[in-house]
Amino acid sequence: MLDLDRLEAALADVVDKVDLSGLGERQHGKVRDLYKVGNKRILITTDRVSAFDRVLGLIPYKGQVLNQLSAWWFGQTADIVANHLLAVPDPNVTVAREAEPLPVEIVVRGYITGVTTTSLWYLYEQGDRTPYGIPLPDGLQKNDPLPTPIITPTTKAEKGQHDERLTRQEILERGLVAPALYAEIERAALGLFARGQEVAARAGLILVDTKYE
Template identity: 35%
Template sequence: MSALELAGYTHVYSGKVRDLYAPLDDAGEVVPDQLLLVASNRLSAYDWMMAPEIPDKGAVLTRLSLWWFDQLADLVPNHVVSTDVPEAVAGRGVLVRKLDMLKVEAIARAYLTGGGLEEYREKGSVSGVELPEGLVDGSKLPEPVFTPTTKAPVGEHDLPMTPAEVEAEVGAEVAAEVSRLTRAILARGNEIASARGILIADTKVEFGVSPDGSGGLVLADEVLTPDSSRFWPADLWEPGHPQPSYDKQFVRDWLTSAESGWDRKSGEAPPELPARIVEQTRAKYVEAYERLTGQTF
């Protein structure tokens, strides 16, 4: 993952799918309170980086996040400062406030599937939240539930966190607010998306706070994108089996299919994605963007 050379910026960090740069002032010193967040076309699944990359993915996620930040502005402030960025990253770079990020992956679920379904089948609950009996894959939950995980380094797995562990990490007051806001963001997301033919089954959001401790929680990173959420076509929703999706679940499904020949438990890197899977993944991301925003990509 080689970083770009951007005039006026210095490379700080590259994560699974994002690159961070610090702006420099006229004297060549790092501007302390801002970062340039660049969404790459990289795609990660099952904690592995996929090859090849998905064309336009970074631009789709950036545009969609910016659109959602506007829809959520009355619920929670966000980290966006400006979209005036170097030409080399135009469309997928955003200048943002530098925050101290909470070490919690804030996840809310409106429908039961994936890891939440596995835990429910085992315990009848998800992240300590008791759920009604008789739920199946794709069941709508009575209301969105907060199911946080740890924020693991690249190459390691995020692990479920109990409410007590979240409180130990960020304090009771912040933990309660993270839970409230995460569920409110998913509820607002579904209000808007369901009118446009998409159900948001679950989502992951990230929060930070100002380094000086002023103000409350700030929504950061990305929000309600096909990378951070499960998007289902509303007209095809049918509990009882996995749902078709507009997100990277499509890639996960190929990886675990007989065609890929990959054993997820082997510890070996997955195979390269076939060209048609790459093309279809791009098409799904673009379709989700266009259906949600009503804008042509």
């Protein structure tokens, strides 16, 4: 258990960025620094905090916690879908297989909630009963569980841009993902969400929604 004194001392030693120039060019996202080495990716999870597409600051040990959580969940779900994890040689570091990202992000929602203008609840409250092309019944209240979890996909926006809402039909018509692959994505996403709900329930928690990329 970390006490306050140790946390305060760690403020002077947070992981803002990592420069491993011997590995080549550093790529960086809002939270992670990345290097490509052959057919592998070295992902360093920093202590940067990001919300609403902005880096807000640094929190001691956040990178370690986030990286270790990711590794734990990959282990818990490998029977549902294969993942890219090869090794975790350091609390902040993941070594992963190089993979080609898909141009869509898969958000699975188990509840109707949210506070932003892109949230499912906002759309529903404005009268949209088929958000993301999915029919929803009348009479739902904010924070209600949905009749069944739904997939609400978006584009994977470039840096500085905002994600665009998509329907399943739009994804297929625009050729963003092949039909057979998208069917597999849906199966895996709903399976992962169900596993997440099971794990959360055992701890007295609920999994409201999450995003898979």
